[in-house]
Amino acid sequence: SLTVSSTKLIECSTNSFSPESVQLVDGAGLCSGRVEVKSNQSWASVCEADFDRQDAEVVCRELGCGAPAALQGGLYGEGEGQTWDKEFQCKGKESLLLDCDTSDRKNKTCLPGNAVGLTCSEPDDVRLVGGGSRCAGGVEWYDQGEWRTVGAADWKRRDVAAVVCRQLGCGSTVSVPPGNTTRGIRVYCEGDESSLRECFRSYDLHPGLTVICSDLLVQPDIFLTDPMGGVSRAHQGPEMFRGYNFTITCSTQPQYPGGSFHLTFTGSNRTQTQPAVNHSAAFLFPAADDSHQGNYRCVYDNYVFSHNFSSESELLSLTITGN
Known part of the structure; x- marks a missing residue:
């Protein structure tokens, strides 16, 4: 959405990428x-x-x-x-x-x-390219065996952009920057269609359409690290013994440089903020006690394409145990 001694540590970090790690075999095709x-x-x-x-x-x-x-x-x-x-x-x-x-x-x-x-299911026939996110970039439509640039008349650009963001599950339109004139598909939408397939199209010269959607940033990750180096994710319902330090880490995929992480704690409505360094931030806490029990969430904010964007992690529910 748009806006947008004993110690404990909460961190946000990125995952490693491993190309060609999965395949589907003995089927009718790639999918x-x-x-x-x-x-x-x-x-x-x-x-x-x-x-x-x-x-x-x-x-x-x-x-x-x-x-x-x-x-x-x-x-x-x-x-x-x-x-x-x-x-x-x-x-x-x-x-x-x-x-x-x-x-x-x-x-x-x-x-x-x-x-x-x-x-x-078969791949989507619409994509956004060149924007660093699946929810930002130049609009392309897979047509007649190739990806073609999509454009729209000036008075229809916002309507077409609304359909593109909806079709891709990327929220609402934030901005529609001007594009360069090129040959491709000119699209005419009313703005309430569920996909570009429902819009009228023609083939001619037009300014290419660039779209920035609100769900630009991927969901950040949140995990807790205990003093022994053990890592607990949000869905695992982590527990921490009283008196022990811990870290909560917030991290995101390397889409854009910069930004900041806010660690919110519902137990006291506290919020801590750190800049994103290498797309992550670690929050260190003192010895655990009952005041640390509650729900934590990472919120990642970044200013890109002349707008503020934010994205929230899952809730991490921390339980304090022991004497």
Whole structure:
């Protein structure tokens, strides 16, 4: 949305990227097949019990496909290699499957017929390019086998931009900077359509359309580090013993330089602020006591494209235990 001694430490940080980490095999194309993950230079099938809808959303996004359409064990065979030995715990917003948290598998064996198969919908036919975010940049439409520049008449630019932001799930329009004249697709929308496919189009010279949408920044991550180096994520409901120090870290993917993190604490309506250094910030706390119990959230703010943007992490609910 737009705006936008004993010690404890809360940190925000980025995840590492691992190209070509997942594939769908034995399906009809790139966007369907048995889920396989690269492990030690070989590919391993994933058991259905270790994979859910949120994991599927990340895989489909990583492969450049649309949303998950079907998820079923044994749908595309078993494969002949090993089975992935972890359970994925994606939130659904990650860019890469190997950015997701994992845990040890509850079941040590994966029965025949349980290798998970995934079918993603076909890729979106509209994208924003060159803006450092999937929610900002020049509009392109996949048409007749190639990506073509999209433009609009001056009096229709805001209407077309509204449809683009809606179609991409990127919130509302923030700005529509002027573009250079080029040949491509001229689009005429009323502004309430769900996708550009519902708008009238023609092929001629026009100023290319650039769109900045409100959901520009990806959701930041939040995690807690204890004195022994253990890391707890928001969904794990971390606990901390009284008297021990801890750190809460806020982090985001490296979209844009700069920005700042605000760590909010609902227990006392306190907010701490630090600049984002290498896309993260660490908040150090004194010895834990009951006053530290409550809900923490990272809010990432940045000023880009002449506007203020912000994005919030999940809530991290901290419980204080012990004497």
